[in-house]
Amino acid sequence: MKKNTMMRLASVLLICVLLTTSTISGTFAKYVTDGSGEDYARVAKWGVTVTSDGVTFDKNYEGTDATKAAISHDNSVESSDEWKVVAPGTTKNATEFSFEGAPEVAYKVDFEITNLALNENWSVDGIEYCPIIFTVEGEKYYIGKDTTITDKATLIKAVKDAVVAVSDSYKPNTPLSSVDVPSVSWEWEFEADTLAGYQSDPKDTALGNKAAAGAAATIELSVKCTVTQLD
């Protein structure tokens, strides 16, 4: 008896489903309606911040420990007016940059020396003399380095080219905090180590005397950092 009941139930179910599907197929055949497709996107994040203290030269420079002890004063070089100064034994980093942001686009970080100028007073007895050494990513550039750097003009060009070469590109979502900031610095050696044979105490003294007489040699150095989206 149970078995017959199950079979009967299954048969009834089968008939019901067949009737239902007949109805459904007719309903599908009459289906006419509208349809819509939609999509949206948000603007990709940029949010890059580059900051720099903008200080390439100083008015005061700290002396060595021995000098401090000898003069009982921290600074071995101090400007007497509003001018910032350079002198034998002074040095400073020219690229103190800090970055923030993680753009959702690929980008390039460019460094560029927008201004590097050495005026006409870098001379002794009418002969050009500039003992300033520029270091870019550990590579030193100075007059007499090689046959390509023989005077101020070629020195300036070599330093500018070296700074441009350290520009780099990054994938989307790379935090700018991980960007390698190239080290660019200048130095006037106290002792002629690198510029042996070119730099000398009498020549350095002559430049100092010219400055005291109001004909100071001047140096201008500006480094710019630009972050640009890559296409």
Place this chain on the structure above:
Amino acid sequence: MQRSGGKNRWLWLAVLFLFVFVAASAFILMGRLSSYLLDDSGAIALIPVQEFSAPDALASNSIPLQQAEQSSLVTKEPAAENHTNTPAAPPAAPGFEASDDSKVWSTDTQVDIFRVSYENGEGTITVHSNDGDRLIAPGTENTYAFKLKNTGNVSLDYTVEVDAFVTPDGTPLPVTGRLSRYDGKWLAGAPDTFADIPALDAAADTGTLSAGRYTYYTLDWLWPFENGNDALDTMLGNAAVDDDLLFTIVIRTVATASLDPEAPGGIIPPVDTGDDFSAALWLALAICSLFLMAVLLVFHIREKRRA
């Protein structure tokens, strides 16, 4: 024993349900496929109707000449009536489908007009979302194609409209776009020109599709990398850090049965030498269910014998 019997009953029931589902699905599919059957209302009958002329009839009967003049054996001509068999026209069954390469649209269907990541011509990823959201940025672009198809057996009149807008309202987004139909009709922009967002927002078209025919449209959008306003692009990118600046595109389609059920329009789809109905799948399911039923029957009989 009872436990085994009860278990078998449930198994029987499950098998029957499976078979019923297979049958139901087959019925549904056959119902949909019937609209694609060829219309043979214009077919020519294989056996033509023949009329007998008087001379031919006389030649087959021997009648004296005198009597032949007074009588004639003429096969009665068939009544002048239409003998062609014209089957009754099938009932009107309109059907409409909007789709792209990957999906059929329903209402507010998410489609792939924008992307999470973009590459340049060298295959380098230049834009990539950090959270899976779809993005736009200077230098990004994309093309999206969609199809409108008459899946029924009567002509349809359709309308397609584009809604394009920026959120928050008033954001000066320098994105451009264009919309074209397969036959070269431009609804926004031109072959060498992209339109601004308001022009894209106003894009619309109407048309007619005959039964079984289709039409398709291509939507392009572009945020120019060099648009002469880097300051604006940078401002938008910086603003996007804290707020979502959204660009939305909605494509709406509506279809209704034409007044003339045979109105022309649309592209004739290529002839399919075979449909894509997966008979093998359904046949396999049916065979599996029958096999299972047979196995269970044998098992049940053995159990009865042991009892």
